[in-house]
Amino acid sequence: MRPSFGITSKLFVALFMLSIVVALAMGVAVRWRFDANFLDYVNAREAERMAVLAQGVETAYTQHGNWDFLREDRAAWFRLLRREGARARASGMGGEHLEPPAGRRFEPFPLGAPRTDSQPPLAPGEAPPMPRSPVWLLDAQRNVIIGDGPPLGPNARWHELHHNGQTVGWLAMPPRVRVPEGADQAFQAQQLRATWIIAGLSVLLAALVAVLLARGLLAPMRRMTDAARRMADGDYAARVDVHSRDELGGLAADFNHLAASLEANQKMRRQLTADISHELRTPLAVLRGELEALEDGVRPLTATSLASLQAEVSTLSKLIDDLYELSLADVGALAFHMEPLDLADAVCSAVQGFTPRLMEKGIALQLDVPAGPSYAHLINGDPQRLRQVMHNLLENTLRYTDAGGTLRVRVHQDGDWQRIDVQDSAPGVLEAALPRLFDRLFRVDASRSRAQGGAGLGLSLCQTIVAAHGGTIEAKSSPLGGLWIAIRLPVLHSLAARD
Template sequence: MLAKLRIGITAKLFAAILSTCMLVLVTMHWGVRLSFEHGFVDYIKRGNEQRLILLANALGDEYQQHGSWDFLRNNNKLVYNILHSLEQNPDANAQLPPHGWRTPFWIIDRQSTVMIGPRTPLPPESSRRSITTGDGTVVGWVIGSPPERLTRSADINFDQQQRRTSWMIVGLTMLLAALVTWLMSRGLLAPVKRLVEGTHHLAAGNFTSRVEASSRDELGRLAQDFNRLASTLEKNESMRRAFMADISHELRTPLAILRGELEAIQDGVRKLTPQSIMSLQGEVATLTKLVDDVHQLSLSDEGALAYRKGHTDLVPLLELASGNFRHLFTQHPLTLTLSLPQQAAQFGDPDRLIQLFTNLLENSLRYTDPGGTLHITLLSSSDGNLLHFDDSAPGIGDRQREQIFDRFYRADASRSRASGGSGLGLAICQNIVEAHDGTIVADHSAAGGVRITIHLPSKTH
């Protein structure tokens, strides 16, 4: 049972803070007690020393009046009257603490004979004040015992009362500290508990979970990061589901066509002719292109797509890629024009850059209406190279412009695969550009179509 008992972080924080408060309170209590006891004893000691001085002066005056000590021997009442007069004297009372003498004292003559006081040996560390006459002659001494500890019942009761009060204050302070510590620990750990609960929801697959960021401290920033993480996971999960749905849809159509044609040939509805074989090969080529695109996209997403970067020139790469498409553009028919500088130095992978240009040319070939145009512009500067691919109608809307680089997205959902492609070409283009630390954006073209703008920064390594 005890092995299964788990102490939460709230209880641990509460115990840590409360134990620290208790240690501080107990230490302060004992420090105050020691200071009070020593200070109280020193206070009594100073009062006794003042009384010794006053009593010695009073006895000196009495001795000078009587001429001997006969009036004082065994006359305790006279000494008490003198002490009482000292207490009643306003001038003396201002210098003395209350409650009178607190330790034994002795009065001895010049022969060290005890005249007043207990008939016990004089303490070795006693306070001694000489009794002198007007001409300075020493006629005796007043001796007081040092107050090493409290002896009077009134002082002991006062000390005990202070001790009880001190412990009561410590107890009440501990209760208050426990209450404040409990509230503080719950308040401080409330954001942590919300994060823990949110993490459990994420671990269970609930990516819609969010936590409240109610502060601007480290916990508040952690809650904000948690919400961003949950949002990213939710987006990735949505993209994963959409990707699986899209790829299954893309594979279903050519497979259905292949199955239908093969069944038709098998049932004898359609004869096995060169034309039917070419149709089957076309569907197989479509499947092959789709699988290759998915493979290329997965490699670029994982960073496993090989890039062999080096110093190259974009001008011959663009000329090579556009040359491969001139015959297709002529058949469509579309007009392909280029505005290129003499050279455009770039640090990158020539093969991947040609793949980038090929995908953009193929995208314009598929989506531009017959009789349209595609104009490629390359601007080279010290900051890098800027490319514009401007084609003619049809164009795209603002919402489509933001989604054009998404996987399996086609601006015209009604287009068939033959005209619309797999919808992965621009997503692969985006990964290639980002691998070269560049940017690619889509905008409206002045010719009525789409303008794809690519910026590739100039780097030497």
């Protein structure tokens, strides 16, 4: 049963929440920066307008020669603002903040006096009073001529007025602390709406991308999960089809390698079970037949019949012993008693025990070992296990080599290794079958699988023993026409250094 809130949903929620947080953060940051930058833009634009207004004010001062024309006629100031505002608009700067709205009455109140927002009620037919001036006008000594806007602070913008190279006055404007009404606020609101719309669309797009990413990234995981479930149910042929080169691709490749190993092990186990049952059935069938013949009196109880029964019992016992030792090796419980020993002496001792049987079959023995004891020939090994290796190899030669053949055994040093080469004459082994000679219960063609052949466990056990000694064993074609088994064992350097 699949979880109700799986990793796909979790990854989608994580990506989606991250996208929402990023979109909100971007929206807040954009709004904050837009408000600050747009207000700076408004202030910079009004500074440019004030420069345009300064030119008109200087021209008006040149025409009148002093500021009395504005002190006595406040309406002239607003006419000047309106005219210069129109000129600013014509020049592309805009000028709506330099002039009062049309249709407003000029309000007579003391220049420079503070202006209150409360005004007396208008009489019937009376026009509304004129608004405050957005720009302050001061004389050369900075005495207020016209100025009823917000109080001038330390951040106010000042513009010097000149006439004939002399300072005749000042224009001043308090900085904007908020976006003015009208087109500027409309533009700001429009931009903010666009920002939040873009943020919302970004969230929706992020949700779509999160779904695609969650499904795309986890699709290989789902395939591996399904394959693992099939493999747990016994289907070792399950594979994951992933072609990416990232970590998921590597994981899928490892999974497929594991599945292939399990499939091969399953086939090997089944084949091993079938082979073992076959190997056990053969001597048991012979024993049963021999015993039934003795019971029925078909075959008399003689020394020959007892020897035949003993041979089958020995074969069965050897098979069981080999299987037991291989099972111990598989779990790492095969006992070894390592000690420094002369490899040449151990090989000679094993070969001498087979010399009568080799002579009986007419197999010529060629033994080549170093003469005399030497520390250079010492290895760290188990004498009993190494004799077991040699017995298995020599037993194979007796079983499979044709009568009148040759057996060549050589021990020699090759650098830091001691080598044992066991070569026999025909029949040989096909090149394709050589790598499988050490597989358990493997048998080659009929030339080496006759009735007198073994169960196919000897070479596998030899490989296990040699590997436990830190060496290698290899099967090759012999120049004599048969099989060549090459064994390498490391030299015991600590003792060789004392020589």
